[in-house]
Amino acid sequence: MKLIFLFLLAAWSVCAEDVARFEGYKVFRMSPKTQEQKDLLLNLATSDDLDFWTEVNNAGIPVDVMVKPEDQKAFTNAMLKNGMNPEIFIEDVQSLIETQTVGKYAGNREMTWNSYYTLIEIYQWLDDVAAANPGVVSVVEGGVTSQARQIKGVKIAKSPGKRVVVIEGGIHAREWISPATVTWIINEILTSTNPAFRKVADSFEWHLFPSTNPDGYVYTFTNNRMWRKTRKQYGICAGADPNRNWDAHWMEQGTSSQPCSDTYGGPSAFSEVETSSFSSYIKTLGSRMDAYISFHSYSQLLLLPYGHTSAPLDNYSEMIQIGKAALTALAKRYGTSYEIGNIAEAIYPATGGTIDWIKQEFKTPIVIAYELRDTGRYGFLLPTDQIIPNNEEVIDSLIAMFEEGEKFGYVTLG
Ligand SMILES: [Zn+2]
Structure with a gap:
């Protein structure tokens, strides 16, 4: 004994x-x-x-x-x-x-968004949502992790042959508001009765992934709330920054070659199985994509490609106009103010990021990343009573983004 x-x-x-x-x-x-x-x-x-x-x-x-x-x-x-x-x-x-409460998913698709949820609970919720919507929602595997987890997502398609929108969150583990935003968007696509959002929701085949860095996300619950990277071991330090690991001007700027750094780009582009497997999934969608939207926090920014130069490449000026329309709509409900620009001008030159690779490979018309709430009062530790307001204003912005995108012929609604 x-x-x-x-x-x-x-x-x-x-x-x-x-x-x-x-x-x-x-x-x-x-x-x-x-x-x-x-x-x-x-x-x-x-x-x-x-x-x-x-x-x-x-x-x-x-x-x-x-x-x-x-x-x-x-x-x-x-x-x-x-x-x-x-x-x-x-x-x-x-x-x-x-102060950050972790919710317990009670089953029956009852997620409340008054708390943050663990990976297991989010994945169970995705399974339940798919089971409740046969023929419309299916669970998809966007990739795998170094600790043998799935990058689980859902595909939502009310009818075949639609153009594709990909929405991805959680690539940086500690940015908990990001998975909470993506699950909210999934729920809105399925249940919203707002006619303007309904029109957007029903116009596309959606592929949505709440957590594209599941090992890191789990680690923020079990070991270190402030963890950012993947969890593959590199000598005495773990993890590469999965948003510096894509094959887009990899390791050129704003990234570190030191494994212990939070912005370690990895030993090579796509060294992380998370980014390599997820990029393979994206390739299967390729030119069918009209939009790719990535969620990060914090700073309240809307970011466009690219990070290697502040030059206004591709459809930069059209996207600035679309982004500004989105941000005007976002500000209406709670007065939340965002700034917009490409990565290099709005923050700093940084390469190897997801949205740069998407734009470079497929020239998808709408490619954008949100840095969600807030501007630093709580930073990564956004209080749970801000989850729903954050999510509501994001939906407002998405409606305007797609409506404005239609004016440029990037998408067709209805
Ligand atoms: Zn981030």
């Missing part, structure tokens, strides 16, 4: 140790103005000890950095010494993490 107790105690302490805690971790906000200040931050961004929640950029977006308690004094001093005034933006990361 005593032995069993000791064994249980040992097992418990191993588990407890495995879960990363963030007591006293603060998120500081800086607004670097000079190149020297940016260079200092860029240099610090290569350190494993600091977690940059937003990247150093040329767009005037503040830089948010999570700093552990023992480094805070030195970090603050370094900022002050270089003329930056670090503002404490999140006082204690752990207490914010604890």
Whole structure:
């Protein structure tokens, strides 16, 4: 008996140790103005000890950095010494993490969007939705992961022969609002009675994937809420950034060749089975795609290809017009304000991203990525009472995006 107790105690302490805690971790906000200040931050961004929640950029977006308690004094001093005034933006990361309720999916397709859900629950929900809509919804495997999970999604097609829209979320594990947005869109496509959205919903064959980085997403629930990458082991560090791993100007800019970095692009393009298998799935849809939409957080941005240059390539100017229409619609309900631009101009040059590869390979007319709520008050730890408002305004924006896209002949509605 005593032995069993000791064994249980040992097992418990191993588990407890495995879960990363963030007591006293603060998120500081800086607004670097000079190149020297940016260079200092860029240099610090290569350190494993600091977690940059937003990247150093040329767009005037503040830089948010999570700093552990023992480094805070030195970090603050370094900022002050270089003329930056670090503002404490999140006082204690752990207490914010604890406000994020994880819902229990009760079955019967009753997802509430008042909580975040685990991968298993999201996947069960997808299965249930498909089972309840035979002939319209089918479960599809968009790919696999290094830990042998499925990238599970649904295909929704009310009638055959429609053009295709692909919607993808969760490629960055800690951006929990993203899978919650994609499941909401699935539900709206099936149940919305809003005539304008109904028209959009019924005009396409939809392929929707709430989590394209399932290993990472699971890890944010079991081990480290702030995990971003995949989980394949590279020496002493795990994971590559799956949004730097696509074969589109791979490893050129805004990405790291260091495995421990959060923006590690991997040893080669498509080194991650998640991106390689998912890209194979996308290839089967190829030129049938009218739109590809990717969901990230945070910063409230609408991003267009490309990340290697800020030059207005392909149908950039038309897409700016379409995106602006989407953002006007998005702002109406709650006044939420987004900015728009291509990746390189709206944030910073960064290559190997999903939407760049889609645009480069297929010239799909509408290719866009959302950086969802918020602008940093909560960052990746968006409170659960913002899930539904976020999702509602996204639907408003999608209606306008497709309606405006029809004016350019990119899609046909009805
Ligand atoms: Zn992201």
